[in-house]
Amino acid sequence: MTIEGAIHELSLRAFCLRCHSDSTVEKQLYEIETIQNYIRGKMRKSEFWLGRLIDTDDAAKRSGVAETVLAKAREKHEEAHVLWEWWTAENSDGFHNPELTRETLATSISASKEGVTLLNKAMAGYPSIDRKQ
Known part of the structure; x- marks a missing residue:
């Protein structure tokens, strides 16, 4: 076992197994890694x-889409970016609150998709979307 592995095992025993006494170090490691891998996948999808x-x-800018539409898309980008960035700064890769992490990243993905759809419709010339004349 490496020094890092030994420290990690001691940390799990000291912190996790105090409350989760029915568990084992191996089970806790498996659960942590499973959640973190899932969340990392969601983070990559959000980044995509x-x-x-x-x-x-x-x-859209090159196509001449109106500034009002571009501004709406920027709002979607800001929403998506802040929701994604929160979890890139958080140091457990979502392990401490996987439900909130999953919901937040899903909302980030949805906001980005909404922005993409808005811009694609504007570039396609849908009548309900403003375009520069």
Whole structure:
């Protein structure tokens, strides 16, 4: 066992198993890694959609989409970015509150998708979406 592994095991015994006395170090490690891997996947998906929104915004600007529509898309980007950024700064990869992490990242993904849809509709010339004349 490495020094890091020994420290990690001692931490689990000292902190996790105090309350979760019916568990084992191995079970706790498995649960932590499972949750963290799932959350990391959601973070990558959120990053993908944030990138897609940024790229679509660039295309919309070049296509002459009205500033009012671009502003709405920027609001969606800000919402999505803040929700994603919270979990990139949090140091447990969502382990301490996986439900909130999952909900927040899902909302980030939805906001990015809404922004992409808004811009794509504007570029396609849907009548309900403003375009520069």
